[in-house]
Amino acid sequence: MVAQRRTLPYPKRTAFHEAGHAAVALSLGRRPTSIRVTRARTGVTDGVYSGALLYRPASVRRCVVVALAGVHAEARVTGYSPEQLLRDTGIHDREYVRAALLWLVEGGDEPDMRTAWRRAHADAASAVARSWPAVEALAARLRLRGRLTGRDVAKLLTGKLLQDS
Ligand SMILES: [Zn+2]
Helix, strand or coil: CHHHHHHCCCCHHHHHHHHHHHHHHHHCCCCCCEEEECCCCCEEEECCCCHHHHHCHHHHHHHHHHHHHHHHHHHHHHCCCHHHHHCCCCHHHHHHHHHHHHHHHHCCCCCCHHHHHHHHHHHHHHHHHHCHHHHHHHHHHHHHHCEEEHHHHHHHHHHHHHHHC
């Protein structure tokens, strides 16, 4: 960690975590308004969850995928599993996802929590894989600057998103 700080000011795993949330949100049509990471390994991606989205099962599923994308991106660069990371850096993501999946189970949109978690992880893993070039581009910029606005995100990814689609 010390050696890493000498080369780039912001921690790699945190940058990839937030870049995962942001890139997958964008791929699902939600543009982040800002992304921040700190040297103390905390981070936040704003503008990707909206209360208005939380009334339809399809929207809740999208929010779940965005919420899990952070630990799935972080897992790819740390060697920890997404499940391990949900008990550490993704503890708030875990609470959010758990509440959303409970809502789906109670509404009959998922048979049980175990199935719901398994499906959510599979969806998040493939979403992160599809968005990986965008995750890397955002993470690289976050490691240098610590903060990106919605405009920065759009400018940085316009070329890549067009290439991917
Ligand atoms: Zn997160």
